[in-house]
Amino acid sequence: MTAGAMREEAGKTREEIGNPVPLPAVGAEPRDKDNGSTVAVIGDYRKDGYAHVRGLIPPEVAAAFLRRLRQDMGPDPVPLSRVSKHPNLLARPAFEVYGQFYPPLDFFLWGLTPAAGRLVGVDLLPTYAYLRLYREGDVCKVHSDRYACQHSLSLTLGYSDGKTWALEVERRRTDPSAKVDPDFGGSDFGAVEMAVGDAVLYQGVHHRHGRTTPNPNRWSAHIFLHWVERDGPYGDQAFDGRGPQGELDFGFG
Numbered sequence: 405m406t407a408g409a410m411r412e413e414a415g416k417t418r419e420e421i422g423n424p425v426p427l428p429a430v431g432a433e434p435r436d437k438d439n440g441s442t443v444a445v446i447g448d449y450r451k452d453g454y455a456h457v458r459g460l461i462p463p464e465v466a467a468a469f470l471r472r473l474r475q476d477m478g479p480d481p482v483p484l485s486r487v488s489k490h491p492n493l494l495a496r497p498a499f500e501v502y503g504q505f506y507p508p509l510d511f512f513l514w515g516l517t518p519a520a521g522r523l524v525g526v527d528l529l530p531t532y533a534y535l536r537l538y539r540e541g542d543v544c545k546v547h548s549d550r551y552a553c554q555h556s557l558s559l560t561l562g563y564s565d566g567k568t569w570a571l572e573v574e575r576r577r578t579d580p581s582a583k584v585d586p587d588f589g590g591s592d593f594g595a596v597e598m599a600v601g602d603a604v605l606y607q608g609v610h611h612r613h614g615r616t617t618p619n620p621n622r623w624s625a626h627i628f629l630h631w632v633e634r635d636g637p638y639g640d641q642a643f644d645g646r647g648p649q650g651e652l653d654f655g656f657g
């Protein structure tokens with residue numbers, strides 16, 4: 405067990421935390437109970453603000469998505485050395501793209517909406533999605549998210565060197581703020597080690613989160629999928645304010 409996974413356990417055995425709970429109605433039968441690919445929720449999402457969703461998508465789908473991305477990006481190196489700006493969460497630029505500019509991300513977000521709703525137990529609508537490629541040594545500073553991120557999934561698509569890299573989430577619930585910190589300042593947090601295809605379901609508005617240990621891989625690929633409750637206080641954030649407008653029609657020639 406890695407140090408990060410041990411932090412996730414917080415001194416408890418898996419049995420004390422609770423056995424993985426098979427998701428109701430996500431797909432048909434679990435694919436394989438013996439090789440760890442069963443979709444399972446580990447943790448108490450309501451109490452801690454996050455839970456580990458093991459096997460949310462097949463690793464083959466994650467790999468296919470990344471291969472398609474690479475194909476769409478072209479064969480050249482990612483020109484990050486020419487990028488001068490980066491979000492204040494990062495110490496240096498990363499490759500980032502929003503679903504608005506790379507539609508496969510939005511389609512992924514829309515397609516996972518029913519599954520996310522079942523995980524949360526509430527009717528959800530999508531807000532936005534984005535993808536980030538982190539490089540070796542990268543960190544993501546501790547922060548909270550905007551209201552469009554009422555319920556979110558951080559999904560791991562790939563690690564260049566197969567080394568899991570934990571997403572850390574503070575257990576304490578806080579009011580959202582623009583504060584960005586290098587660490588949790590002594591506050592209790594869980595660190596979830598995701599395999600490829602695993603996700604962390606988290607309430608990023610009220611639970612600060614980040615990746616405070618440097619990425620041990622040459623690169624790693626993650627997508628971030630965000631939803632709001634259809635009838636909740638942030639319902640107006642659905643589709644990130646770019647929802648369907650005007651009449652839809654098809655003409656035929």
Ligand SMILES: [Fe+2]
Nearest residue numbers: 547548549608
């Ligand atoms: Fe975030």
